[in-house]
Amino acid sequence: MRSPNMSGHFLLAPIPESSPDYLLPRDIKLAVLGAGRVGKSAMIVRFLTKRFIGDYEPNTGKLYSRLVCVEGDQLSLQIQDTPGVQDNLMQVVDSLSKCVQWAEGFLLVYSITDYSSYQSIRPLYQHIRKVHPDSKAPVVIVGNKGDLLHARQVQTDDGVQLANELGSLFLEISTSENYEDVCDVFQHLCKEVSKLHSLSGERRRASVIPRPRSPNMQDLKRRFKQALSPKVKAPSALV
Template identity: 50%
Template structure:
């Protein structure tokens, strides 16, 4: 197993706390395999909406400012139950030279932690598409593994009239990055989102399974006990309540 330099390990393994994730129920056996994904992309591309759509089948249009929630679920991949952890992140932007990205330290820590990556852009925002290539280069500089599963998602596929990124540009970029590609709509279609995430989970699971029992690289994080699903449910109730009030007003 190739270990990262000591200074790199200390840089990304200290003082890194994620938002709460749920514990396994008492008396229930935790899966032996953990798959850790991080979702990255530009501003307002729908990262949180995609995660929530995948995990709950629901679409919520309005979200509070993204603080980087970590979602945890038991999930079955090819007949095997795994512990799936998905890290949401604040947005990434380009620097003035348009060749490098500007991102928070939390994102660097998330990159170092992950086993697989979901890179998201919006077909209605060309700037978010331009972020992807330097973002991928940034990942490969930070992550200690040279080859790691990548999924490129073009979101907001329902907004064709507002399209700024052509249908050909996404697959072409995915080929350059050696990543899987999917154009989806978090708003309109659960199946496309689920299929894209599921394929990435399969790929990551196979990579982990092929490690021949070697100790996996990664950050050792303390699992807080209070589940962040309560916050997700609260937001969903707020959305339903606001929609009901709007209907009553009309």
């Protein structure tokens, strides 16, 4: 299921280093969370390399970095892979807290073939909001392995309902079959984080109030100018 609001091009592009107008790209920090064996690492590698790596031993805890261009904006994208959350969230809550505190946007991934992975999404979302109580950090819920319909345990409507309850975007994708859908997920999240950066920048500018000039300083300047101006002598009276 693709979102109708995610049109546009996404490019992985090198950023020139010698341009005289070169500006440092903005940092975008994302974290991918979910249960084990839902395809988190495969999604990240697929997005960055266009290759589907299949089932493999995931390199959880790895931080991926890439310079990218999203709709003309140069971004320094960092994606944190995380260990799979099992039945007890508290087992990994310490390591997750550090990652959640670091990140600005989140992908919560479950497999449509594993209902228990779907059940882990709500506590993960609640943990994010606990770490960022005053934050509007964007969260996208992803139902992965959409090509394995014969083994489906989670219906599409279940994902939609959960996303609506949590106020998040939902997409059901197949990492192995559709590279564009994987790009759409990361593209949308990058754009939402960029919006937060822009809003926070506007707030900082609005909060800077010009300091009024001191009236004493103005008075001193006026007197100083008067002291430097030529004095006109009054005509003396004739005797």
